[in-house]
Amino acid sequence: MNKTINMANTLSSAVEIKDELIKHRRHLHENPELGFDLPNTVAYVKETLKGMGLEPKKVGKAGLVVTIGKGNGKTLLLRGDMDALPIKENTDLPFKSTNEFMHACGHDIHTTFMLGTAKLLKERENEINGTVKIMFQPAEEIGAGAKDMVANGLMENPKVDAALALHVDPGLEVGKFGYKPGIAASSLDGFFLKVQGKGGHSSEPQKAIDPLMIINAIYSQLNTLVGKEIDPSERAVLVVGKMGGGTAANIIPDSAHLDATLRTLNPEVRDHLFKRIPEIIDATVKMMRGTYQLETLSTPSLYNNAELCEQMSPYIKEVIGENNLEVNNEPLSGTEDFSYISNLVPTMFMWAGANGLEDRNYPLHNPNVVLDEGVIPWGVAVAVHTAINWINN
Known part of the structure; x- marks a missing residue:
């Protein structure tokens, strides 16, 4: 077994470049972009990586990958997601968003984590007896980027053996980190339904097929599904967040729509509901003489490999201290598309504390959220130290 790389050197190196990293973070925060449409963000990240002597390669629609190390050993994948949210920022930050979008989930900091990690790993490349592969990912917020x-081809050339990701948490103090072994976040299934009826005059309903009646019946049926078919001890949330149709009170519309999301933790529960929702839609629409189009979008549950977490935890504690790594009992009720990675290789997904600002403790996805930039050197040091030592040992 190789000797553990000195923790103090890693953390001090991250602190030394803190001002540089904060400039990256503020540029990204001020210029957010959405989904796969990240031309300026990708260009900025690409040029920054090239300035470090790295050769970023495009992967997929808008992703970038760099590899660092001597090869001939294990390959560890690290992730920094780049996309923002369609939220208008409501803070007084001097570097607040200049458009209608906002980095309300901390992806600007995640990208900065990986820019700092890439810089320090490149400087220590001769210490890495394997490969660190860093992915800069688009479209996490729509569950499609990973x-x-x-x-x-993300997982090949070189083949990935394990993965590590950090996500900021405004509910944790700066310097503290947390993780949940096993299922760490819920799956997400989206159902996007368009019902075709037959429009007509409100005075002659017998000549029409009312699509609003159809989606109202579907709505009612879906809202009984979890309570009547799922064990109450299981966590399952089915929400119809959008539905409607029509243009005037005296017109029976020609079509109507309904959009719903399903979140579960147990794969068996998910499989059952994923089967039953289309069955209910199909039977109800046909019974009421309509036709329909149904599209689905699915993201699996995020899974933390307990053995990998046990291997990495000592290295993380060497950076942050023995008592600053928390093991959580409850999984995240939201969804994280790093799950596509965790379903392929052993994965550790962690929360990094970003709450150090009084009276600014808003949750993620809130237009008022302000994250403490003090988390940046901690995240970089944890990623660098854990990556080098896990690969070498």
């Missing part, structure tokens, strides 16, 4: 990169 899947796209995997489909376009």
